[in-house]
Amino acid sequence: MATSGTRSGSRTSAPAVVRASGTARTKDAPAVKLRRLRERGTVLLDRIQGTGTQSSGASYYLILGSALALTAIGLLMVLSSSAVESIADDNSPFSLFVRQSIFAGLGVTAMLILSRWKPATYRRLAWPGLALSVILLLLVFTPLGESVGGNRNWITLPGGTSLQPSEVAKLGMCLWMAAVLAAKERLLGNWKHLVIPVVVPGAILIVGPVLAGNDLGTAMILMLIIAGGLFFAGAPLKLFGIAGLCATALVLLLVVVSPNRMGRILMWTDQGCETTTGLNMQSCNGLFALASGGWWGVGLGQSRQKYNWIPEAHNDYIFAIIGEELGLLGTMVILALFGILAIALVRTVMRQESLFVRIFAGSIMVWIIGQAFVNIAVVTGLLPVIGVPLPFISYGGSALTVTLAAVGVLLSFARTSAAGRKKPGGLIGRLRQHTSAGTR
Structure with missing residues (x-):
């Protein structure tokens, strides 16, 4: 009887334990699920950011490989798209291709050299880089300056070599802005230390001369670079709202006072291609080219729109x-x-420990990827026509050389591994702080 009583007791007590444990699990389920979701968010950020030397090496080769592949495709397409116009101008069909290849060689050389430099070396060149950028921009308004397509944004150096100073200014702006914001790292919580030392001098010294040369497209890219630098410095989001409204008002004013720009805006809103002999010639024939290509294209070198249907194709x-x-x-x-x-640039930027490196790399990323997005959006009709080249691919020695040099800077940062990194700033920092606090 005692034995059976013991068995009976065990049979009655076991369900109670199960019920008790089941009740505990039911009460703790929401907290457990929330903790698991936050842990998954942290894991996702870690996967995007990458950790360790293995991730650093992967990002390095992804940046290098994609940049070289885009440059090679660009050289091939410059040869294909420029041969007809070169022959029409009584030049060799290979003239622009050879010229672009020389600048590509200079750019790759600069890329390899800059990829070996350390962040301290770049930081020492911040103010000289700004000074060089401003001097080159001002030379546009001297007898060395030259107007192309209605924009005064070129200078002709002794020997006949042309240079576009605004391309150099893009890299100089990224470097100088990173150095200034990093020097004020402890004061960046106050918006005055973001606007006064960066936005105002940048607008006057860099964006001002570009706008004075009537190059609104490049000025917009420079303003995008400034916004990118402030974002990676951790500027409050409301500051971007105010700056965006001011920039929009400025752009609208510049459009209203220019009949050419106003005509392009009206043409873009109309989206009509019944006639293609006016301001819509370039955009409409660009759409015709994309449409006629279909899935597989008409064949390399077989374009019909490059026969002066698309100016400066x-x-x-x-x-x-x-x-x-x-x-x-x-x-x-x-x-x-x-x-x-x-993706490789995002991983490189998020992995950085130094605020200077993070702002410098982030600004270059916004410049290259943002400019590519703007160019493709213009060609596909999503944006009105803006004179912005496609990085690595469009013809232009200054743009290609400076862009490859900027890639060299990114490669030098991707080479390093941030074992003891600080919490990143900006939106990514706030996401990581939220997930980390929830996990703890």
Whole structure:
């Protein structure tokens, strides 16, 4: 009887334990689920950011490989799209290709040299870089300056070599802005230490001369670079709202006072291509090129729109020629390479410990990826026509050389591993702080 009583007791007590434990699990389930979700968010951020030397090496080779692949495609498409106009101008069909190849060689050399420099070296060059940028921009308004397409944004150096100072100013702006904001790291919580030392001098010294040369497209890219630097410095989001409204008002004012810009805006809103002999000639024929390319394209070198239907097809509208000759597949390859480059740059920026390096690399990332997005959006009709080249691909020695040099800077940062990194600033920092606090 005793034995059976013991068994009976055990049978009655076991369900109570199960019920008790089940009740505990039921009460703790929401907290457990929330903790697991936050842990998954942290894991996701870690995967995006990457950790250790293995991730650093992967980002390095992704940046290098995508940049070189885009440059090689650009050289090929410059040869294809410029040959017809070169022959029409009684020049060799290889003249622009050879010239672009020389600048590509200079750019790759600068990239390899800069990839070996340390952040301290860059930081010492911040103010000299700004001074050089301002001097070159001001030389545009001297007898050395030259107007192209209604924009006074070129200088002709002794020997006949042309240089676009605004391309140098993009890299100089990124470097100087990173040095200034990093020096004020402890004061960045006050908006005055973000606006006064960066936005006001940058607008006057860099954006001002570019606007004075009537180059609104490049000025917009420079303003985008400034916004990117402030974002990676951890500027409050309301500051971007105010700055965005001011920038929009300025752009609208510049559009209203310029009949050419107003005509382009009206043409873009109309989206009519019944006649293609006016301001819509470039945009409409670009769309025709993309449409005629279909899935696989008409064949490399077989474009019909490059026969002076698209003016300067090897420059701002080279993406349309890619779509016509290589089809949708070719354009998707370009987008994929820029996507790979963007992912590698995000990983590199998020992994950085130094505020200076994070702002410098982040500004370059916003510049290259943002400019590529703007150019492709213009060609596909999502934005009105803006004179902005496609990085690595459009013809232009100054742009290609400086962009490859900027890639060298990114490679030098991707080479380092941030074992004891600080919490990143900006939106990523706030996301990581939220997930970390929830996990704890």
